[in-house]
Amino acid sequence: MSDHDVAAALRPRTLEWAGRYLETGERIVRAETLHGGITAEVRRLTISTRDGGSRDLVLRTFVDAEHAEEGLLREAETLTLLTKTRVPAPELVAVDPSAAHCEYPSLLMTHLAGRPLLDDAGVAARIPLLARHLVAIHDVRPARRPARYVTWTTADTVVTPRGADPATWAAAVDLIRAPDPACQGRFLHRDFHPGNVLFDGAQAGSQPLRLTGVVDWVGASWGPADLDVAHCCTNLALLHGPAWGLRFARAYEEAGGELAAAADERRYWLVRDALAFSEDVRLVVPAWRKAGRPELTAEGVEERLAAYVAALLEARG
Known part of the structure; x- marks a missing residue:
C-alpha cells in the first residue's frame, strides 16, 4: 500500500495524530478494516519499522456514536488497569476522546494475535x-x-x-x-x-x-x-x-x-x-x-x- 493509499484509508488529521506515537523512522504502510464492530470503525495499522520489519497497532474511531468521549475515556482507563492483571487485553498507546486532534474520537492500542471465532465448528x-x-x-x-x-x-x-x-x-x-x-x-x-x-x-x-x-x-x-x-x-x-x-x-x-x-x-x-x-x-x-x-x-x-x-x-x- 502506497502513502497515497494509506492517506486515503485514514483521515488526514487522524493519520498525523497516529504518526506522533511511532518510533523514529517508522511509518504507517497499511490500513486494514477489521469487521465485526457496530458502533466504531476498527482498523489494523501496519507499521514499517527501522530494521525492515513490521508491527501492528489498532485504531478505533467513533464516527457517529453517542457518548463516544465517555466510552473512550473509560476504555483508556480500563486498558491501563488491565496491564497489571491476568486478563489478556490490548495496551493503550494514545487516546483522543474529544477529537481535539483527530476528525473523530479515536483510540490507538496495541494489536493482539488471533481473531474472533463465530462458526459452529469448535x-x-x-x-x-x-x-x-x-x-x-x-x-x-x-x-x-x-x-x-x-x-x-x-x-x-x-x-x-x-x-x-x-x-x-x-x-x-x-x-x-x-x-x-x-x-x-x-x-x-x-x-x-x-x-x-x-x-x-x-x-x-x-x-x-x-x-x-x-x-x-x-x-x-x-x-x-x-x-x-x-x-x-x-x-x-x-x-x-x-x-x-x-x-x-x-x-x-x-x-x-x-x-x-x-x-x-x-x-x-x-x-x-x-x-x-x-x-x-x-x-x-x-x-x-x-x-x-x-x-x-x-x-x-x-x-x-x-x-x-x-x-x-x-x-x-
Whole structure:
C-alpha cells in the first residue's frame, strides 16, 4: 500500500495524530478494516519499522456514536488497569476522546494475535475458555470502581419477534418489570461475547486453541456477574442455538464463577439480556455476516431468540 493509499484509508488529521506515537523512522504502510464492530470503525495499522520489519497497532474511531468521549475515556482507563492483571487485553498507546486532534474520537492500542471465532465448528472447545477468562475479568479489583452498569432495554421497548408466542413474550416482559435484584458488584466487561474475544491456534491438532485477547472495553462497569454471563449466553444462543446459551452459564460456574444464589434472580438477568436483543437483531446480524457467518439471517436469528426466551421460561422451578 502506497502513502497515497494509506492517506486515503485514514483521515488526514487522524493519520498525523497516529504518526506522533511511532518510533523514529517508522511509518504507517497499511490500513486494514477489521469487521465485526457496530458502533466504531476498527482498523489494523501496519507499521514499517527501522530494521525492515513490521508491527501492528489498532485504531478505533467513533464516527457517529453517542457518548463516544465517555466510552473512550473509560476504555483508556480500563486498558491501563488491565496491564497489571491476568486478563489478556490490548495496551493503550494514545487516546483522543474529544477529537481535539483527530476528525473523530479515536483510540490507538496495541494489536493482539488471533481473531474472533463465530462458526459452529469448535464451539464446545471455546466455551470453557470463554468462561475461564470471564471469571478472570470478574476477579479484577480496581482501586477506583468504574461507573455502575446500565441495562439496555425496558419492558416498554421490547420488540416481539414475528412468529414468537405472544403469551411467552408477555410473561418474559412482565418478569423484567420488577426492579433489578440486589447483587454483589463485580468488575464487568459489559459486552463480553465471541465477537469481542480473540483466539489463536487450531481447534484440533498439534497447536492447542488459545484465547489470546479480549477487546472493546468501552462499556467496562460495575455490577452483577450475571449480567456479563447473560450477555454471552444470549450471543451464543443466537449464533449457535439456544442450548449453547444455557450451557455457557453452567460452564461459568464450573470455572469458579459465582452467579446469583436464587434461580429466579439468575433467570431475571438471562431474560433481561435476551429481551434487549429483540431491539437490535437487525443491527447485529449484518456484523456477524461480515465476520464469517453469511448464512445467518435476521429472520433466522429472531427465531432462535424466540426459542431461547421460551427455553429460559420453561426452566422455571
